Amino acid sequence: MFKKTILIIILLCPLFHNAQDFSTLWQGHFSYNNIKKVVQGNTKIYAASENAVFSYDTQTNEIKELSTINGLSGETISTIYYSETYQLLVIGYENGLIEVAFDDDDKILTVVDIVEKPTIPPTQKRINHFNAFGSVVYISTNYGISVFNLERLEFGDTYFIGNGGGQIQVNQTTIFGNYIYAACFGGNGIRKALVSSPNLIDYQNWQIIVNGDFSAIETVENTLYTVNTNRQIFQVISDALSNELFQYGNTPLEVKNVENNLIVTTSNNVFVYTSTFVPISQVAISSDFLTEYTSASTDASFIYLGTTNFGILKTPIANPNTFEELHPEGPILNTPFSVNAQPNGVWVTFGEYDLFFNPYPLNSRGFSHLKNKKWINTSFEEVLDAKCLNTISVNPANNNQVFISSFFNGLLEVNDEIPTKLYNEKNSGLESLILASDPNYIDIRLGSTVFDNNGLLWTITSVIDKPLKSFNPLNNTWKSYSFSDIIQSRNLGYSDMVIGSDGTKWIASYEHGFIGFKENGSNFLIKNIKSEENNMPSNYVRALAIDKRNQLWIGTFKGLRVLYNTSNFFEDTVEVDDIVILEDGIAKELLFQQFITSIEVDGSNNKWIGTGDSGVFYFSSDGQKTIYHFTTDNSPLPSNIITDVSIDDVNGIVYIATTKGLVSFKSGASSPFESLKNAYAYPNPVRPNFNIVDQKVKIKDISENVNIKITDIEGNLVAEAQSRTNQRYSGYNLEIDGGTAYWNGKNLANNVVASGVYLVMLSDLNSFETKVLKIMVVR
Template sequence: MIKRLIVFIICLVPLLQNAQDFSALWKGHFSYYNIKQVAQGNNKVYAAAENAVFSVDVLSNEIKELNTVNGLSGETISTIYYSDLYELLIIGYESGLIEIAFDNDDEILTIVDIIEKPTIPAVQKRINHMNPYGNLVYISTNYGISVFNLERLEFGDTYFIGNGGSQIQIKQTTVFGDFIYVACTGGNGLRKAQVTSPNLIDYQNWQTVATGDFTAVEAVEDKLYVVNSNRQIFQVVNDVFNQVFQYNTLPSDVKSVGSNLVVTTNDNVFVYDASFNTISQVSTNTEFTTQYTSATTDANYIYIGTTHFGVLKTPLAIPTSFEEVHPDGPILNNPFSVQAQPDGVWVTFGEYTVFFNPYPLNSRGISHLKNDKWINTPFSEVFNAQCLNAISVNPSKSNQAFISSFFSGLLEVNDEIPTNLYNQTNSGLESLVEPNDPSYVDIRVGESSFDNNGLLWTITSFINKPLKSYNPSNNQWKSYSFTDVIPAEYGSNLGFADLEVGNDNTKWVASYKYGLIGFNENGGSPKIKSVYKESENMPVEFATALALDKRNQLWIGTFSGLRVLYNTSNFFEDNVSVDEVIILEDGIAKELLFQQLITDIEVDGSNNKWIGTADSGIFYLSSDGQKTIYHFTKDNAPLPSNTITDVSIDDINGIVYIATSKGLVSFRSGGSSPFETLVNAYAYPNPVRPNFNIVDQKVKIKDISENVNIKITDIEGNLVAEAQSRTNQRYGGYNLEIDGGTAYWNGKNLANNVVASGVYLVMLSDLDSFETKVLKIMVVR
């Protein structure tokens, strides 16, 4: 009954928003290893990671994820609280955002009142703690205390309790006896007020119990405890402080759980009874090198949030054995590069700036999603290779991957095991030169790509011979200079953002200062050319991303917009200029992606373009760029951030992996690359049963060739639908559409009516090879 009342009230509250559930086509690949806070209720333990939450049922051990795909914002979480009475989880964020997840409900309620408060500086809106009292929750923030009514799902008063009514940082509140006690930092002490006072909004009704910095206050049965910044915990009796213990490190979490007090420090969890007798103590374990962040307990177990292992579960009575509890996921939530494969995706977390600065150097491992299981390789196993970034998988040896390091060289991985680190001592790779420190080694290997001959090409920044080829079959390296277009004295100061290898063996390089560079060995007489000037129609000299499409046109992302080199075959012979893409918007001609900082461009099986940007999300464009099929942002899709760091496409399964600054998500676009023949073409689902929504979900005709005509007829030969690859492309509104290697039929005939039950023939004709094939589809309505 309570829940139904809440749902009714949701419709009446103006500053609440219902977030969408994107689980049909989207999937989140979030990391759940670094836990900010744990809470419990309804026989579940809830754990908040950086920007996602999971729950574990303590009876069945079932784990459920809650992330942007379910409707969360993707912002950075600061705390959580579960209400048993109202059966809901409240999630507080560093930005001041609050989201509410209801038990057994797919809807996420988004509350933006604090974010939209103009009188509170953005840096002071962080949610620090939530303390329940009856149907209210006292929300501690960096500006004061806000009161939220759980029954009405609306905010009440806000208390600014600093001297003169100023905004001060509140770490925690608790209700003890007739008073609400407040732990304040910044020298503002421990304060209290009558909890039933009708005028708590007046700062003069709050009195200072003690001065100093306080980080926690908690009531357990008939006892009150406070923690100060000196790591001391006191029992407060009639506002008199009695020190009971001093911790080695400052407690990060202090909470009352039933009749117990649970205190968490970096390396210990203490469980006390109300009189501060120790029930259990859990020290960090050598098997799990980590820090503790938060903890809770039930009658049998302690559940500890950690920075590296999710939640560790250990027996309350004898806490010597540990069970790691968390959903499967990558190591971290800040993917930098991704490389999709038919069985999953590789992920690295390297990070360097747009000006090719990797400092401060990071020490992170790699993650590989393979057959729906994450394989995580820690930094300790990658030969100390730092700032790992671009990934290339050997097309002739799918178990072999090469991962660039923007400091240490090139890492080789075989069968998930790092086997070699190529650097200046054992390969053709070179370190940049530091004039004041000749012994300094810094090998900034960036993008890489295999050519049709099995050679791996890499690009290294800040050296005079940046382009390298490596033959994995004989360990032979070759180096190539760009001095014909870049002065030698400047080449050692030049960074390179992307590398693309064409079928004619031309290497296309995106550079800083010299725009697009094309290079071809040309049988020992190298050809090289750059395009970067305004007279060549480049918007800026900084090219950031490249992609060759299926018509051999080169799409060029820059620091300030998009360009296309339509004629790549005569690049070295002609005076070259690149073109912007002009579109009509409301009848007005405009430049596509004008002044956008483009971070990546990928081409899918139907020659459409996925274009990632630095702050505007991701665009999905038709093959010529004239139609924006999708523009995904945080507002209309489960992107945790509008900053796209990389994109990669699994053309076999039609999955687009999108790496953002706050996590990895994938979108099942459904498109796939065409096949050379029609031998393996098939249709599904088949039969089409009554419970299948044929209009929306559509029948797929898979593994078709690139240039194909498709006719669907009934068993008597009457034409039902027809499509041709280059005419009836997907997203054109046709009943039968073709997208690369897949066709989609919505079950409608030429009269735009859904067909009746029966057997339908799908006649495929390759327009180039004249190969034909006939499929049968049974429709049951």
């Protein structure tokens, strides 16, 4: 027995994930509007959205979030259960994963037994329901029933209770009398077994009491209730269905016992009954909150309604006519498609098209804006019927004016957060694609947009003959440019566009590689690169970026390329370069065969690169050094599928959009300033409780090409750095990263400096401007 106990401890240890303290660097921006499950525990209500959970304290009204930032997996949640006895929350997922979060603790227990079970098909591993009895919880799944011990935190037996021991879908279990009952789909009816039986693993110990399809079964005091797929609810008496108690207008989504009341949730009503099925309360959909219900729970005074659009709606049991909306702040959805970071915020859209630039089925999703730490959400009803919203462009001359592309309806103009105009084929230079079979069909597939230095908004539309257009917002004038010189057939899609310092427009295309376009008086220059002869790994280009050296970084369906000399693009024979790195002494191509979905350049000229299934990379300016590689395994990323990346250069915050939600990472790499006028150091003074070695003193708002010397008050040199030499992540005591320098408090002898006043002497190597700062260090 001792050996067995030791083995259990050894096996469990790797499953405990101490939720790393990401709070200083990472932040989650998840949507908590679409609730999967609501449960009650002690004085709290717990609600699960698609891949995160929040709690609401009914006494203090405090709301707390639990997400990948705290250590959750980011997978899709199917159900949750709270144990008041053991003070823990059990989270079940669509893929069979189970996680346990402990009250007032930083541990997340990850249980992978079901996920890693090879005999169960991946599509059958969904967790449907948790039913606690004593120290164990019975887990209803699409293959049968599994047991998890809450006291020992140990996975137990699995019961395949179908005929002949087959795998069948069990939707819910309950304990009634001395028996465990299971409601099953697939014509497998209701099955029961003696709960105290030591051999429940033997399917022959499970008895079919009723045939058919049953979605729920629940015990309330001395009564057993069940619901079938005909929307009927029955009382089970002597293992037989009694007369039908009620037939619901919509399929019951949840049937549960809360404080000895029966709660039945349908998409448009929540019903609360006594244990003897006497109605207590009924809550219909409110005209003020048009949504669907998904789950519900109660306390002594209120009903807490899980919804698809408003998080939790709280309403009095006695008079459910007023509603309070409860959920953490967040964007509309957890499916960000495009992001545009601005100082102190980010714009997010949720429209999408597939890999082949097909927007169907069309989506209607609105957009979100994080502004000064508050989310402003604009629903589809407010966006003038613009579907499939994607790229966002903020007018640099007027930050309150924003243009959002619709991959079906044209260009949406937003002023002061309010959609004001939709540009289409009737009121602008935008054009619809043409269907020979339907001349009245209108479909304006507008993708990437970008402002140039003259205030013109450049747009690119797919599947038309003149895809490139310029728009002047001041006078509503449009110009169109044909690509017929290089493209004889209409291209399915254009995914990205950037503008170089010389005004060249670089455009990513689906079938024709990348395109360079430059105005040349009354004419224009146009050229594309797409073939293997030019070292292109694919003619499908998804992402582009111009770095601070005017080099073009090209993300394709099958790898990364760089055009180092962009100035002679139209005159010379062009060949793009792959980046070769040494890995364990072997030369390899950087991001070989990777699907590159996004490329962004930060204030230090380093590159953030998102991929189609490998997370996000952060490379040095030349790509030779991997500074970070974030995935779901080593970071709070909820998914390795990156849809977009955008950087707030002022604050050094990187926003990363994934298929399962939005997160941000505070890299600290801010853009340099034109002068040293506003340069400052913090914290200042440096107090004894500040970990100067790890947290470092920041010297902010410095210029691009600067030399920094730190001396003591007597003039002895302590540290020195130069922008192009002492770059961040190089191991120096004083490092420069764009507009910010980092000093770890050490001197030239690599010792932490003593208490005293230190002088920071800044010198701009281009303008010869100088500035001196003082830092007081107290140890």
